[in-house]
Amino acid sequence: MNIRHLTFRLLQVYVAVVRAGSVSEAARRLHLTQPTVSQQLRRLAETVGEPLLESRQGRLVPTEAGGELYRASREVLGRFDDVEGYLASLRGGERGRCSIALVNTAQYVLPRLLGPYSQAFPEVDVTLHIGNRRQVLTRFERQDDDLYVFSHPPSLAHARAGRFLRNPLVVVAPQGHPLAGRERVAMSELLGERFLLREPGSATRMLFESWLQEQGLSLGPTLQMASNEAIRVGVASKMGLAVLSEHVLPPEHPDIAILPVTGLPIESHWQFIVRRDRRLPHAALGLLRFAEGHLGECVEARFLCNELAGLLAGLGSDP
Amino acid sequence: MNIRHLTFRLLQVYVAVVRAGSVSEAARRLHLTQPTVSQQLRRLAETVGEPLLESRQGRLVPTEAGGELYRASREVLGRFDDVEGYLASLRGGERGRCSIALVNTAQYVLPRLLGPYSQAFPEVDVTLHIGNRRQVLTRFERQDDDLYVFSHPPSLAHARAGRFLRNPLVVVAPQGHPLAGRERVAMSELLGERFLLREPGSATRMLFESWLQEQGLSLGPTLQMASNEAIRVGVASKMGLAVLSEHVLPPEHPDIAILPVTGLPIESHWQFIVRRDRRLPHAALGLLRFAEGHLGECVEARFLCNELAGLLAGLGSDP
DNA sequence: CTGCAACATGGAAGATTATCTATAACTTGG
DNA sequence: CCAAGTTATAGATAATCTTCCATGTTGCAG
Numbered sequence A, B: 001m002n003i004r005h006l007t008f009r010l011l012q013v014y015v016a017v018v019r020a021g022s023v024s025e026a027a028r029r030l031h032l033t034q035p036t037v038s039q040q041l042r043r044l045a046e047t048v049g050e051p052l053l054e055s056r057q058g059r060l061v062p063t064e065a066g067g068e069l070y071r072a073s074r075e076v077l078g079r080f081d082d083v084e085g086y087l088a089s090l091r092g093g094e095r096g097r098c099s100i101a102l103v104n105t106a107q108y109v110l111p112r113l114l115g116p117y118s119q120a121f122p123e124v125d126v127t128l129h130i131g132n133r134r135q136v137l138t139r140f141e142r143q144d145d146d147l148y149v150f151s152h153p154p155s156l157a158h159a160r161a162g163r164f165l166r167n168p169l170v171v172v173a174p175q176g177h178p179l180a181g182r183e184r185v186a187m188s189e190l191l192g193e194r195f196l197l198r199e200p201g202s203a204t205r206m207l208f209e210s211w212l213q214e215q216g217l218s219l220g221p222t223l224q225m226a227s228n229e230a231i232r233v234g235v236a237s238k239m240g241l242a243v244l245s246e247h248v249l250p251p252e253h254p255d256i257a258i259l260p261v262t263g264l265p266i267e268s269h270w271q272f273i274v275r276r277d278r279r280l281p282h283a284a285l286g287l288l289r290f291a292e293g294h295l296g297e298c299v300e301a302r303f304l305c306n307e308l309a310g311l312l313a314g315l316g317s318d319p
Numbered sequence C: 001c002t003g004c005a006a007c008a009t010g011g012a013a014g015a016t017t018a019t020c021t022a023t024a025a026c027t028t029g030g
Numbered sequence D: 001c002c003a004a005g006t007t008a009t010a011g012a013t014a015a016t017c018t019t020c021c022a023t024g025t026t027g028c029a030g
Helices: A008-020 A023-030 A034-048 A064-091 A104-108 A110-120 A133-142 A203-215 A228-236 A282-298 A308-317 B008-020 B023-030 B034-048 B064-091 B104-108 B110-120 B133-141 B203-215 B228-236 B282-298 B308-317
Strands: A053-056 A059-062 A096-103 A124-131 A147-150 A159-166 A169-174 A195-197 A222-224 A241-245 A256-259 A269-275 B053-056 B059-062 B095-103 B123-131 B147-150 B159-166 B169-174 B195-197 B222-224 B241-245 B256-259 B269-275
Touching: A008 A023, A008 A034, A008 A059, A008 A064, A023 A034, A034 A064, A059 A064, A064 A282, A064 B064, A064 B095, A096 A104, A096 A133, A096 A282, A104 A110, A104 A124, A104 A228, A110 A124, A110 A282, A124 A133, A124 A282, A133 A147, A147 A282, A159 A282, A159 A308, A169 A203, A169 A228, A195 A228, A203 A241, A228 A241, A228 A256, A269 A282, A269 A308, A282 A308, B008 B023, B008 B034, B008 B059, B008 B064, B023 B034, B034 B064, B059 B064, B064 B095, B064 B282, B095 B104, B095 B133, B095 B282, B104 B110, B104 B123, B104 B203, B104 B228, B110 B123, B110 B282, B123 B133, B123 B282, B133 B147, B147 B282, B159 B282, B159 B308, B169 B203, B169 B228, B195 B228, B203 B241, B228 B241, B228 B256, B269 B282, B269 B308, B282 B308
Parallel strands: A096 A124, A096 A147, A195 A222, A195 A241, B095 B123, B095 B147, B195 B222, B195 B241
Antiparallel strands: A053 A059, A147 A269, A159 A269, A169 A241, A169 A256, B053 B059, B147 B269, B159 B269, B169 B241, B169 B256
16 A cells, blocks of 8 residues: 555545545535545545445445445544644643843843733743853854843844843942931942942853943952842842842842932833744743733832833734 | 545554664665665654654664654554465465355264364364255355355356265165065165155255156155154154165164165265355365365265265366 | 335546655755 | 755646546346
8 A cells, every 4th residue: 555645635535425424425415426426536546555445234344344434534633633722722821932031130020021921821831041141142143032121132134133021230238337327428429439240251240340430430459240139139238239120139128228319210221032043932922912901910119111012013014 | 634645655664763873874775775764764754744753863763753753663564464364264264264064964073073173174164054045045146155065056057066974865665664674676666665855945855756757757745844854763663665865864763764776876966166266265265275175085985986086186286 | 015214436627735846045064 | 144955936747636427338127
């Protein structure tokens, strides 16, 4: 039997005939003419190399070979019905994979969104890749992931962006710092202090440095530390001052004071970035939709900045 | 996804590509050109309505949808491999159904053949229908069965026949009957005795009556009994004489004597009959082949008359 | 025996498929 | 950045599949 030219259609017709017990009846049910069905049947029997049906008192019943083919056909067609269901759930975003690359700082807040999302879509397999801005950019260039979270998007020629969260950067000092009680502090007053900074690839550092440059200021002594955690603990231990995202601070932070520096907080926003040239998996789209609808329930109101509707509209229209 | 134009061939190609992780490599393995495979792939993806593969550092790996399709394809192709195996065993006669209609008398001896056959081919489902000649003829007319066993075949226009067993009919008398010791007995000497006869549809009775007619003789008092068993017991109990197939007598029969009537035994033969107009199932053909090869081991040599080779040759050539 | 319903066959048109060659576009490792 | 290898696209052709209509054949019921 040469399986090559076997069509699922042929199996559908065959199954219909076996069920109907009659070629004509099957033809009616399939909205085909009787000769069409007869011929398909013959072709199938030729492919199999055995008679499939025989007439038993006016009813067509499968032969031994026909019975086996019928069983196999039912299983096979059923299996492909399953595939259709699976695809439907993929398309609905209820299932699938979604890979997200995050800048370091965003890891403090994104779980608030992903927790409820995973609850709602347990069949979606979300993978997070966390790195500093430079590392995430590399992943973006290599098209490693479906979604990216940046403060400042890379060139928008290849990507679409949608803001979803405010990310205010503030100057923090150890509790009890002489300037901590002041109503207003000028940045210039702080330049003599030691600043704890993230490594050069970091977005927080980049933002802070370009802000300083705009102001025409430059820092005195600095100390480089590779993680926000380390910096926060360092500040609490009076190693120096730092600029951090507010999200890095725990809700209660008795060891650390935010200094009311004029011109701060530096306002930036996290955005979801998607590449224009890569088809977004349904699951990733589903995640964005979920974020658009449920962000308000997941994060504090003061950080909220939901502009995802625009991104979604753009994705819906031309992918 | 429109399943209608989905070919098994397409799935084979797809599976090969996923396994190879490369279109070109799959093309080489399939002895196709690379563009052919590319195009099939595109068609498949169109049918499914989702991208199936994506390039991950130079290797093509299935997407979520592609993975599901791959699993389904493997299952489906595997299932049809099973069908092929099943068909092969059908064709080899190792499996299947075989329905046989027997005349009554043959039931004493056919099991000797069917026992070893069923042992050798346990997957073949043999059905026996036992009746007198008339009943079996009716089944033959209606084409109810694959094989028929008759002493005298119906018109050979619609059937082929092959003898396989002698069926000698003898006159039996109770042990101690006055003629039981004689060297020779003439039928005419027995006409005054009461004869126990089978019912009119029976082959044994037909044969006996036509033999009597040839001799210009006719019976005296008769008694009709519907089974060979009943007649045998009747004779043993001195109810009268009878004509029976030798096969009906047990190997040892101390109560019954065979009378050496001149002109007897009436020689007849059992034959396998197959209709010309009905395709013989492989299993039935296998049974005939088995009979042809093993009959000698199954029945006593004196009954042997294996002319099945001719029948098989006829079947092999044009069915 | 006759007629109807069911099945098979033949012929034909249009769509789809399978496959090729040639060529362009892209990826990737050096 | 280039060269090699991989993938995609285009165009072509023969085979096949799908489906129809018209017309035989056959088997069962009256």
